[in-house]
Amino acid sequence: MKLYIACISSCSVPHISPAPQPVITYAPGDIIALEGSNILLSCEVSSYPVASIQWKKEGDSTFLASEDPNRAIQANGGPRRFELTAWLQIHKVGPDDAGVYTCAARNTFGETSASARLHVIHRGSQRGRELPKKMYEAHSTSINEAESEDDEDYEGQPSGYMYL
Numbered sequence: 001m002k003l004y005i006a007c008i009s010s011c012s013v014p015h016i017s018p019a020p021q022p023v024i025t026y027a028p029g030d031i032i033a034l035e036g037s038n039i040l041l042s043c044e045v046s047s048y049p050v051a052s053i054q055w056k057k058e059g060d061s062t063f064l065a066s067e068d069p070n071r072a073i074q075a076n077g078g079p080r081r082f083e084l085t086a087w088l089q090i091h092k093v094g095p096d097d098a099g100v101y102t103c104a105a106r107n108t109f110g111e112t113s114a115s116a117r118l119h120v121i122h123r124g125s126q127r128g129r130e131l132p133k134k135m136y137e138a139h140s141t142s143i144n145e146a147e148s149e150d151d152e153d154y155e156g157q158p159s160g161y162m163y164l
Helices: 125-138 145-151
Strands: 003-008 010-018 023-026 031-034 038-048 052-057 071-077 083-090 100-105 110-121 162-164
Touching: 023 110, 031 038, 038 052, 038 100, 038 110, 052 083, 083 100
Parallel strands: 031 110
Antiparallel strands: 003 010, 023 038, 031 162, 038 083, 052 100, 071 083, 100 110
């Protein structure tokens, strides 16, 4: 995060404030997801005044709306002062969901953006059959399988996504 020093009445005691234009402090990361799984992209922005954040998919001319029953878009202040964190969650991803998603932040002093690619793998493909096994191996820290049940979702299947 860039910080600017502004003098208040005298320069002997500087006042430190966040950058006026938005700065992305946590960018979304690329995701490989199994078809039918849920994914979550997040983006954290710092600015004063606090920026608004919107999500856009490459190839779409408008920002994503949260009215889609398979999509949820949320934002929350923090974790630090003058920060905003936004999430894009897609439920039961399919081939049409694959692509580049952009987090765009804007306030009165400027705008910035960061992007991530969502790769959707068909469950029946060779890579789709290998992905859950690789994810299980990468995330399991337990020696016996009975202790590693929390690595699976409520249906007893791996969650279906992995971050690059």
